[in-house]
Amino acid sequence: MIRAVLASTLLVLTVPLAAQQSMPPAPFAYRQLDDPSQEAAAQDLMETLRCLKCQSQSIADSDAPMAGDMRHQVRVRIAAGDSPDTVRAWLMQRYGDYVSYKPAVSATTWPLFAIPLLIVLVAGAILVRRLRRKA
Amino acid sequence: MTWRLWVPLFAFALFLGLAAYQLTQPKDDFIESRMIGEALPYFELPPAMEGTPGVSSGTFADGQPRLLNIWASWCLPCIAEAPHLESLKEQGADIVGVAIRDRPEDVARFLAQHGNPYSRIGRDDLSEVQLAIGSSGVPETFVIDGRGVIRYQHIGDIRASDVPKLLAELEAAR
Numbered sequence: 001m002i003r004a005v006l007a008s009t010l011l012v013l014t015v016p017l018a019a020q021q022s023m024p025p026a027p028f029a030y031r032q033l034d035d036p037s038q039e040a041a042a043q044d045l046m047e048t049l050r051c052l053k054c055q056s057q058s059i060a061d062s063d064a065p066m067a068g069d070m071r072h073q074v075r076v077r078i079a080a081g082d083s084p085d086t087v088r089a090w091l092m093q094r095y096g097d098y099v100s101y102k103p104a105v106s107a108t109t110w111p112l113f114a115i116p117l118l119i120v121l122v123a124g125a126i127l128v129r130r131l132r133r134k135a
Numbered sequence: 136m137t138w139r140l141w142v143p144l145f146a147f148a149l150f151l152g153l154a155a156y157q158l159t160q161p162k163d164d165f166i167e168s169r170m171i172g173e174a175l176p177y178f179e180l181p182p183a184m185e186g187t188p189g190v191s192s193g194t195f196a197d198g199q200p201r202l203l204n205i206w207a208s209w210c211l212p213c214i215a216e217a218p219h220l221e222s223l224k225e226q227g228a229d230i231v232g233v234a235i236r237d238r239p240e241d242v243a244r245f246l247a248q249h250g251n252p253y254s255r256i257g258r259d260d261l262s263e264v265q266l267a268i269g270s271s272g273v274p275e276t277f278v279i280d281g282r283g284v285i286r287y288q289h290i291g292d293i294r295a296s297d298v299p300k301l302l303a304e305l306e307a308a309r
Contacts, residue, residue, distance in 0.1 A: 022209075023236045026261045052166060052271035065236060066271075069262035094269035096169050 028075035029068030168269030180257025190257030198281035200308035208245035212292035217249035280308035
């Protein structure tokens with residue numbers, strides 16, 4: 001029992017071997033901003049920004065060093081008074097739609113918005129026709 | 136009139152076919168920078184190791200096109216591309232390095248082991264320059280023209296077959 005506890009404690013204390021983790025994380029990768037409203041804005045934004053290394057996670061969810069560096073950028077920029085939209089635009093200017101989990105209507109994404117609308121319209125039309133036929 | 140009954144099934148089959156086709160397509164993991172054609176954002180990086188100067192955006196404004204190599208001593212593919220960077224240098228390319236999240240002693244050890252093709256190496260502990268130019272990993276290599284405009288991006292390690300293309304892009308940026 002004691003041995004198991006010791007072993008699991010040691011396992012927790014194991015230092016990751018990957019050397020890229022050997023550098024300390026960016027100052028604001030894990031530190032929250034002092035101003036709660038700014039931190040809330042930064043947190044909301046980070047949850048809708050895509051990690052570039054671990055491509056199915058937001059930067060808020062990822063422990064990849066690069067995601068930490070991106071969180072640092074987000075917090076520093078929000079703390080400097082940038083709006084979340086400005087920070088998102090700054091990243092999209094560099095990485096395109098890819099980096100944002102908040103889809104915007106554009107030349108390539110409009111079917112995403114148009115198709116559901118079309119399906120609802122068609123379903124509504126069919127429904128109306130059927131109801132009229134019955135009546 | 137019974138043909139109408141089959142319409143939803145056909146629509147579904149069509150959707151299934153499309154999904155199956157997309158599943159067989161290779162996944163593109165490369166995220167291209169949108170900064171091609173844009174000027175390098177302003178930055179200043181301290182030297183990544185003793186004896187080699189650091190890098191700033193001003194480095195790229197003297198009329199000579201250069202390669203900007205984003206790398207790190209902890210990055211394994213960087214070992215694979217080291218000989219090809221060396222051959223680019225031998226063929227006249229000026230290569231500026233940016234070391235991501237790296238220690239001076241690790242940088243020095245890596246270069247002693249695998250050769251040093253860099254004229255300057257900047258130390259980017261927060262990936263700031265990497266994020267500013269739209270690079271999403273290491274290694275990546277950018278061609279910067281003599282006015283500091285980003286002209287070309289190579290994602291991943293440079294193979295022997297990539298060397299002529301990079302030299303041609305450097306020539307085109309002249």
